[in-house]
Amino acid sequence: MEDHELAGLLAQEAGDVLLAVLDEGLAAGWTPWQLQDQGDRRAHEHLVTRLADLRPADAVLSEEGSDDPARLTTDRVWIIDPLDGTRDFCRPGSVEWAVHVALVEDGVPTAAAVSLPPSGGLYGTGISVVKQVAERDQPIVITSRSQWGEAEEVASAIGGVVRSCGSAGVKAMAVVSGSVDVYVHPSGLYEWDACAPAGVAMAAGLDVSGIDGSELAFNKPRPVVPGLVISRPEYTDRVLGALRW
Numbered sequence: 276m277e278d279h280e281l282a283g284l285l286a287q288e289a290g291d292v293l294l295a296v297l298d299e300g301l302a303a304g305w306t307p308w309q310l311q312d313q314g315d316r317r318a319h320e321h322l323v324t325r326l327a328d329l330r331p332a333d334a335v336l337s338e339e340g341s342d343d344p345a346r347l348t349t350d351r352v353w354i355i356d357p358l359d360g361t362r363d364f365c366r367p368g369s370v371e372w373a374v375h376v377a378l379v380e381d382g383v384p385t386a387a388a389v390s391l392p393p394s395g396g397l398y399g400t401g402i403s404v405v406k407q408v409a410e411r412d413q414p415i416v417i418t419s420r421s422q423w424g425e426a427e428e429v430a431s432a433i434g435g436v437v438r439s440c441g442s443a444g445v446k447a448m449a450v451v452s453g454s455v456d457v458y459v460h461p462s463g464l465y466e467w468d469a470c471a472p473a474g475v476a477m478a479a480g481l482d483v484s485g486i487d488g489s490e491l492a493f494n495k496p497r498p499v500v501p502g503l504v505i506s507r508p509e510y511t512d513r514v515l516g517a518l519r520w
Contacts, residue, residue, distance in 0.1 A: 276329070278378050278386035279401025285325055286376040286399070286471075289318045289357055290392030293364070293374070300365075307365035314364050315339050318357035318374065326353055333378070336498060338467040344496075352379045352494045356467040360442030370394055373444030375471035382492040387474025389444040398448050400478040414456040414510060417446045425461035425486070425518060432517035433457070433510050443503070447472030450505045451479045457514055458505040461486050466498040473503065482511040486518055 276284070293314050300310045319339035326335055330353070334346035337355045346352045353376065358364055360372030370393040377387035388399035414435035418426035426437045438455065440446060443464065449455040460469075470493050473483045485491055486502025493500070506514045 277401065279388075279399060281329060282376045282378060282386045282388035282471075283390075283397055283399040283402060285322055286374045286388040286390035287397055288325065289322050289374045289376070290390040292318050292321045293358060293372075294392050297364075301367075310365040311358075311361045314358050315361060319355075322355050322357055322376065336467065336494065338465065342498070346494060347496060350380060353377065354379055354384075354466050354470040354493060354498075356444075356471070359444045359468060363441040369441075371441035371445050373442050373448070375444055375467060377471035377474050377493075379470065379493045382494060384470050384474030384477070384493060387471040387478070389448055389471050389475050391445060391448060396448065396452075398451055398475045398479075400474055414507075415454075416457045416459060417449055417455045418459050418461075419446075422461055426459045428517045429457060429459050429514050432513045443468045444472050447476055447503075447505050450481060450507070451476055456507050457510055458503065459486070459514070459518070460503040461518070462502055463499050464503055466493050466495070466500060469500050469503050472505070476505045480508070482506045482508050484515070488515045488519075 296314045333351040334349040335353045356375035359375050363369040363371040374390040377384045386400050390397050414433050416426050416430045416435050417438050420439045430437045446458045450458050477483050484504050491500050
């Protein structure tokens with residue numbers, strides 16, 4: 276199985292695990308904390324078990340696992356977020372959570388997938404995406420619910436409007452699918468939040484960078500990136516210009 280195929284398969288499998296956790300927890304009357312805990316743990320365990328079986332020589336960096344420094348001397352590292360948007364996961368009917376799976380080689384995501392289990396969406400470097408960019412009067416800039424200042428500056432620069440939601444994967448795939456035009460996260464992100472979304476977005480022909488316009492690098496000793504910008508190319512210069520005030 277090629278790495279692109281494996282990334283998509285694992286993201287989809289972990290999404291199925293999470294949907295099963297939701298069904299089990301809601302039937303049993305689990306608290307939101309129990310849902311979050313079980314979702315994080317079971318999706319993580321599924322992914323690391325499958326990778327150990329299918330790619331035993333590769334290293335893994337997971338939000339839910341301990342960080343093994345050996346990954347820094349390994350050619351191939353899978354960077355995973357078993358449940359992106361944990362807080363939203365336990366909200367009844369929420370679609371604002373995702374699964375991230377990415378393979379990094381020499382600091383670059385070479386295979387990646389993002390699964391959006393509530394909607395059944397699966398995006399990946401090995402999956403052709405037909406962008407259905409809607410005809411709209413104003414471009415849409417999406418950001419996190421808690422971070423609005425920079426997104427408003429970007430929206431002003433491109434004559435757009437700001438929307439917000441949870442999960443980096445959900446926001447990034449909204450740009451990939453064409454339902455929004457720019458995603459801005461103005462503060463630092465852990466690599467597991469940004470890696471798979473960045474890899475999928477780059478494969479889809481979008482411009483991807485840090486908030487300062489820098490090229491993103493992954494599998495660093497401190498696994499953090501300087502924010503995240505994903506933009507349709509026709510807006511990128513104005514987006515980055517607005518972020519350098």
